[in-house]
Amino acid sequence: MFHVRRASPLHAARAPVAAAYAAALVTAVLAFENPLVLGAIAIAIVAAAMLAGVGRMLLRAALFGVPFALVIALVNPLVADQGLTVLLRLGELGPLGRLDVTGEGLIFGAVLGLRALLVVLAGGALLGATVDADELLRGFRRISVRSALTAALAVRLVPVLGRDARRLADARRCRPGATPRPGAAERLQIVRAVTTGALDRALDVAATLEVRGYATPAAKGGRRHLREPWSRHDLAFAASATGLVVLACGARLLGVGGFDAYPLTVVATGPSEWLLAVAIVAVAILPFADRRGVLR
Amino acid sequence: MSILRFDDVAYRYPSSREPALRGVSVDIAAGEFVVAAGLSASGKSTFLRAACGLVPHFHGGEFAGRVVTGGLDTREHGPAALSAVAGTLFQDPETQVVLSTVRGELALPLENRGHGAGAVARGVEETALALGIGDLLERSTHELSGGELQRVALGAALAGRPRLVLLDEPTSQLDPVAGDELVWLLRRLNEEWGTTIVLVEHRLERCLAAADRVLAFEGGRLVCDAPPRGFLQWAAERAPALATPGARLFARAGLRPPPSGVKEARATLRAHGLLAVQTPPAAEQAAPPLPRRGLLRRRVVGTPPALAFHGVWHERSGGRAVLRGVDLALAPGERVALMGRNGAGKSTLLRHANGLLQPTRGRVESAGRVGLLLQNPNDYFLADRVGDEVGAEALERAGLTALAGRHPRDLSGGERQRLALAIVCDGPQPPAALCLDEPTRGMDRAAKGDLAADLRTAAAAGSAVLIATHDPEFAALAAERVVLLADGRPIADGPVAELLSGGWYFATETARIVDGALLPEDGADMLRSRMTVEVRP
Numbered sequence: 001m002f003h004v005r006r007a008s009p010l011h012a013a014r015a016p017v018a019a020a021y022a023a024a025l026v027t028a029v030l031a032f033e034n035p036l037v038l039g040a041i042a043i044a045i046v047a048a049a050m051l052a053g054v055g056r057m058l059l060r061a062a063l064f065g066v067p068f069a070l071v072i073a074l075v076n077p078l079v080a081d082q083g084l085t086v087l088l089r090l091g092e093l094g095p096l097g098r099l100d101v102t103g104e105g106l107i108f109g110a111v112l113g114l115r116a117l118l119v120v121l122a123g124g125a126l127l128g129a130t131v132d133a134d135e136l137l138r139g140f141r142r143i144s145v146r147s148a149l150t151a152a153l154a155v156r157l158v159p160v161l162g163r164d165a166r167r168l169a170d171a172r173r174c175r176p177g178a179t180p181r182p183g184a185a186e187r188l189q190i191v192r193a194v195t196t197g198a199l200d201r202a203l204d205v206a207a208t209l210e211v212r213g214y215a216t217p218a219a220k221g222g223r224r225h226l227r228e229p230w231s232r233h234d235l236a237f238a239a240s241a242t243g244l245v246v247l248a249c250g251a252r253l254l255g256v257g258g259f260d261a262y263p264l265t266v267v268a269t270g271p272s273e274w275l276l277a278v279a280i281v282a283v284a285i286l287p288f289a290d291r292r293g294v295l296r
Numbered sequence: 297m298s299i300l301r302f303d304d305v306a307y308r309y310p311s312s313r314e315p316a317l318r319g320v321s322v323d324i325a326a327g328e329f330v331v332a333a334g335l336s337a338s339g340k341s342t343f344l345r346a347a348c349g350l351v352p353h354f355h356g357g358e359f360a361g362r363v364v365t366g367g368l369d370t371r372e373h374g375p376a377a378l379s380a381v382a383g384t385l386f387q388d389p390e391t392q393v394v395l396s397t398v399r400g401e402l403a404l405p406l407e408n409r410g411h412g413a414g415a416v417a418r419g420v421e422e423t424a425l426a427l428g429i430g431d432l433l434e435r436s437t438h439e440l441s442g443g444e445l446q447r448v449a450l451g452a453a454l455a456g457r458p459r460l461v462l463l464d465e466p467t468s469q470l471d472p473v474a475g476d477e478l479v480w481l482l483r484r485l486n487e488e489w490g491t492t493i494v495l496v497e498h499r500l501e502r503c504l505a506a507a508d509r510v511l512a513f514e515g516g517r518l519v520c521d522a523p524p525r526g527f528l529q530w531a532a533e534r535a536p537a538l539a540t541p542g543a544r545l546f547a548r549a550g551l552r553p554p555p556s557g558v559k560e561a562r563a564t565l566r567a568h569g570l571l572a573v574q575t576p577p578a579a580e581q582a583a584p585p586l587p588r589r590g591l592l593r594r595r596v597v598g599t600p601p602a603l604a605f606h607g608v609w610h611e612r613s614g615g616r617a618v619l620r621g622v623d624l625a626l627a628p629g630e631r632v633a634l635m636g637r638n639g640a641g642k643s644t645l646l647r648h649a650n651g652l653l654q655p656t657r658g659r660v661e662s663a664g665r666v667g668l669l670l671q672n673p674n675d676y677f678l679a680d681r682v683g684d685e686v687g688a689e690a691l692e693r694a695g696l697t698a699l700a701g702r703h704p705r706d707l708s709g710g711e712r713q714r715l716a717l718a719i720v721c722d723g724p725q726p727p728a729a730l731c732l733d734e735p736t737r738g739m740d741r742a743a744k745g746d747l748a749a750d751l752r753t754a755a756a757a758g759s760a761v762l763i764a765t766h767d768p769e770f771a772a773l774a775a776e777r778v779v780l781l782a783d784g785r786p787i788a789d790g791p792v793a794e795l796l797s798g799g800w801y802f803a804t805e806t807a808r809i810v811d812g813a814l815l816p817e818d819g820a821d822m823l824r825s826r827m828t829v830e831v832r833p
Contacts, residue, residue, distance in 0.1 A: 003396055133396060174650060174669070190678070193678050197674070201391060204388060205394060206354075209394055211349075211379050214404070215376040216380070
């Protein structure tokens, strides 16, 4: 997931603010189990990605995340034994004991799967595609040079190893008798070759960081920034991130957006929950309304 | 004043039994332009790594002696501290770029030295202007081609205006035009700013004319330290593989002294009256013939082509057309060099030959299997033993049977290339066509000669050979026909003797010295024929 600068209000915001916005969406996901509220957050994430021009990247991340979400959704009913609505009795299964698949287990599994997917989308795809990692690391370097060095190395290695894997896959296709699509064994061979070469590549990148002076004492101080005034987009997304966190915390304190998974599923869907859902979507997408000065 | 001094330096990498440097002593003065020459694994790159402090701080191993870079002893100062004095650029551009935007990449060394925002912004702009990469500043480094990445990496090495610049084969990914421009940019930095340049390069003909001094390495030892002309005289006697085509031309023609560049060679020939008098070209000869539709296909009319492209287009979704209606055919056993600037579409065309890419319009036909050797031979190695990569017969044909038990990555550059070639050619029948993408990157002249011989053998066995290359000397050695690609379509197609002579960039050094000759041997014959002695009775 690469950051490519686009003409969007979110890309125009400074990296720490954009990262805080994505983190606020993740916080909201983690704060609620209520499907109505989670649905609103999902709408907010998808709308934010579309408005930032990274909808396609979000879709790609979803294709990667959905199988994991499904696994979580399917495993939960097998391990949960608290629901009252038994749908399927699987009997005694050795060390697992008696196994009953309940409606409540299925619903809660789906909720957990949805939350995992939303965390991947907001904390992975949206953050990766809209936040300039270099700018973020630059700030981080002032706090800890070594940690920032490791992070910079990791960030750079991802595309390098990705390119290596693509080249190895192409080279495999150039072998006599190779099929256009690699089988499982061939994929494993490629992954193994990339992994074997990863240390060499990491050393090369680390050597480059060394000779560029990444670890010098002057670097620790970082660039002496001209005090860059906060743009309208910095302010808008900072306000939005704060608003999302306040909404999440406030709702939790006031008991809005409640959800009981067991023994019977109870989903609060009163006016306050609907109001909360609308507020989350509105707070999340309002900063996109102002497109003035979106090119930095 | 010395800017780089080696005092009896010896070094052995931790994983190696043999020392990479043995008793190297050298003193480089500020403002010198130094070229480091030598065959592969002779110690040139290790010399650079010792100069920038990576040896021994980063690589470990056994180190003896003393290196002083810009007044800093490398035993006491690590590479990060030395980066304030020395800008360094290594071979592989993909690992030379560490940030996600070009602007960020150029700003990094300046920020690391604690410059203020204004100085950083100015430094970035100046570097971008000097290297002609202003249009790349806002681009993401993930989107750049190899040549673009190399220029950006060079920019990062130069951005801090270091007093010493250490470069390891910076032109390996560049086309002849960009390569020549880079060498002259370095010369300009050297002359205008007094920057000391230490440049490791295999294609010496490219940079010798700009150099003040040449260091030659052999087996980790410094075996020659002389001005270019002195080095060439030494190379003629002691290391012919290091002699430039111009020097070999002069040696074969019995002329002295060996020239360090085209200008010097032509001046010598002119002084001896050996330069052919140029007549103004006739109108029909003045411009190269324009390609006509079907011209490139007619070459093989009568014999079914081994490989043919029929109106091949490759149009990127939402992007530019990389190939524009390419018509090209190769006869069985024909050896063709595909040349052109970075981004002309050479690699894309090769990828269409064996089906890695599909044309968006047009079609590709072949008489059988098409083998494709991509740029990096390492990409072909999936096993832990050389013997597990290909069958015994193919291994024997490649002359690698004795190395069957070794790990592929432990082979030398030339051996890796031969193994990768054996992998793509492996099979009961030789491929109908064999395509190679920049196969000589990082190779010394001896290994290039071996590869050219292998390709002639493959062609003799009936395979058509198509080589995308930036190296006119290799093209002259390995090919019989040259196709020049520009903006996604062939703009010239003809015999190698015709296409690689008479030009400025896409021409061998011999052709630039002696009109009408391509290789030193032909040029020497031509010069000898002009050395007529009038005998009076």
